[in-house]
Amino acid sequence: MKIDVLTLFPGMFAGPLDESIIKRARAAGLLDLKIHYLRDYTHDRHKTVDDRPFGGGPGMLLKPEPIFEAVEDLAREDTRVVLLSPAGRTFNQAIAVKLAQVEHLLLVSGHYEGFDERVRERLADDELSIGDYVLTNGALPAMVIIDAVTRLLPGALGDETSAHEESFSHGLLEYPQYTRPAEFRGMKVPDVLLSGNHAEIAKWRAEQARRRTQERRPDLL
Numbered sequence: 001m002k003i004d005v006l007t008l009f010p011g012m013f014a015g016p017l018d019e020s021i022i023k024r025a026r027a028a029g030l031l032d033l034k035i036h037y038l039r040d041y042t043h044d045r046h047k048t049v050d051d052r053p054f055g056g057g058p059g060m061l062l063k064p065e066p067i068f069e070a071v072e073d074l075a076r077e078d079t080r081v082v083l084l085s086p087a088g089r090t091f092n093q094a095i096a097v098k099l100a101q102v103e104h105l106l107l108v109s110g111h112y113e114g115f116d117e118r119v120r121e122r123l124a125d126d127e128l129s130i131g132d133y134v135l136t137n138g139a140l141p142a143m144v145i146i147d148a149v150t151r152l153l154p155g156a157l158g159d160e161t162s163a164h165e166e167s168f169s170h171g172l173l174e175y176p177q178y179t180r181p182a183e184f185r186g187m188k189v190p191d192v193l194l195s196g197n198h199a200e201i202a203k204w205r206a207e208q209a210r211r212r213t214q215e216r217r218p219d220l221l
């Protein structure tokens, strides 16, 4: 999979995308990730990317010209262009699964008060929010989406089953998990998990997942 990111803050991406599973996925050639600096698509001396909103109001907006030029330069036939915006539909595991099947993803990250509306109208295939709060720019949302998508790429996780068993993969939260010791500070691992009875363990886990979802996230049921 190829992911391009357009941002005003390329430096923010160093670190999170150079560690752990994403680092390995990149090294193994599963993910071809490139970060592009929006100011590289400007032509004036000051590398201007923003301007005041027509009609007045606080703050600055990202101008359309550099974003159009960048997207037209980076996009191919099969590219999915995603704007990052608090006004987008809320990103979730089902969207991550769909995006992991895309050949080329172009994430367009905003800043200031956001984008000139014509960027949305003409360039965006989708607009995603990572939650109902406002961040200073789209770099963190882009990294959240890259992380969630990359771990779903075939071969990215060491144990292929782990992405199928965890929270949200069946519309439920994950069941409680334990490792050794079987008793720690008086807290015991449920007997069923030590029983070796795989059918009973599967039944217990299914019940626990449903109960936990009912208690914490009934909206998922």
Ligand SMILES: C[S@@+](CC[C@H](N)C(=O)[O-])C[C@H]1O[C@@H](n2cnc3c(N)ncnc32)[C@H](O)[C@@H]1O
Pocket: 084, 085, 086, 087, 108, 109, 110, 111, 112, 113, 114, 115, 128, 129, 130, 131, 132, 133, 134, 135, 136, 137, 138, 139, 141
């Ligand atoms: C300060 S925000 C702009 C907020 C905008 N004025 C609004 O009210 O929707 C600047 C940029 O950060 C990014 N951003 C902030 N919060 C986000 C969120 N929850 N999800 C996705 N992107 C977000 C977007 O790219 C946005 O253009």
